[in-house]
Amino acid sequence: MKNNLKCKTINEIKDTEGRIILINIEINENIFTLINVYAPNQHKNRNKFFKKVQNIIENNRLGILILGGDMNETLSINDKKTNNISRNYKPVNSLKKLIKKNNLTDIWRELHPNTSQFTWRRKNDTKIASRIDFFLISPDIRPHVMKADIRPAMISYTDHQAISLQVRQNSEERGRGFFKINNSILKEQKYIDLINKLIENYKKQILTKNLKTLWDMFKSEVRTATLTYCKQRSSENKNDIKNLETKLRKLN
Numbered sequence: 001m002k003n004n005l006k007c008k009t010i011n012e013i014k015d016t017e018g019r020i021i022l023i024n025i026e027i028n029e030n031i032f033t034l035i036n037v038y039a040p041n042q043h044k045n046r047n048k049f050f051k052k053v054q055n056i057i058e059n060n061r062l063g064i065l066i067l068g069g070d071m072n073e074t075l076s077i078n079d080k081k082t083n084n085i086s087r088n089y090k091p092v093n094s095l096k097k098l099i100k101k102n103n104l105t106d107i108w109r110e111l112h113p114n115t116s117q118f119t120w121r122r123k124n125d126t127k128i129a130s131r132i133d134f135f136l137i138s139p140d141i142r143p144h145v146m147k148a149d150i151r152p153a154m155i156s157y158t159d160h161q162a163i164s165l166q167v168r169q170n171s172e173e174r175g176r177g178f179f180k181i182n183n184s185i186l187k188e189q190k191y192i193d194l195i196n197k198l199i200e201n202y203k204k205q206i207l208t209k210n211l212k213t214l215w216d217m218f219k220s221e222v223r224t225a226t227l228t229y230c231k232q233r234s235s236e237n238k239n240d241i242k243n244l245e246t247k248l249r250k251l252n
Helices: 043-060 093-101 107-111 183-187 189-203 211-251
Strands: 007-014 020-027 030-038 064-070 120-122 125-130 133-137 145-151 162-167
Touching: 007 043, 020 043, 030 043, 043 093, 064 162, 107 133, 107 145, 133 145, 133 162, 183 189, 183 211, 189 211
Parallel strands: 030 064
Antiparallel strands: 007 020, 020 030, 064 133, 120 125, 145 162
């Protein structure tokens, strides 16, 4: 979450079994109802569970709804990989009713209509897999969705992939802002060499230019050089992470 995001929690609702968490939250003057769920494995219990989720929504929802988590349920035959699947497969009725009643969208499937990707695989049989973790969102937020993806979970004790939803906040005109430096770069030799080179260049101009003007020019150039260095550094880190995630996806 970005530092400039104005965020205020209104209230929080939890069920007694630890399977449902609902938070009403105000973000930049917009109210959202965020729900995280962990549905039961058994079909009968799962049907009761989504009825309970719907009841909690009706009694506690205050804003734009985003529901995500482990549904232990797929929404179409294309989300399952198994040797024994019924072509008449349908999700539990209570989940279908919840989606219809709240006018929700499976955003990952909408953005990836022809992609086959799974969030869970059986550890001892990789031929069995399914997409049972996903986000369901209100149409109000759909125009602001930038990205929804499935990525490796960076924890060793799960057989699930992670799911990600990226939403754009309303754009506002902003000034240049204050210059903030990431102190960790002060220990990086590449950055130290960069600044030392600038210092040496300005030393040569001390006798030929006004010191105050020279000092202001130096500070400005340090700022520009530092921002460029940090952006490049951040881009390299993101590329490294992306490459690692790609390798993990291939391994999975």
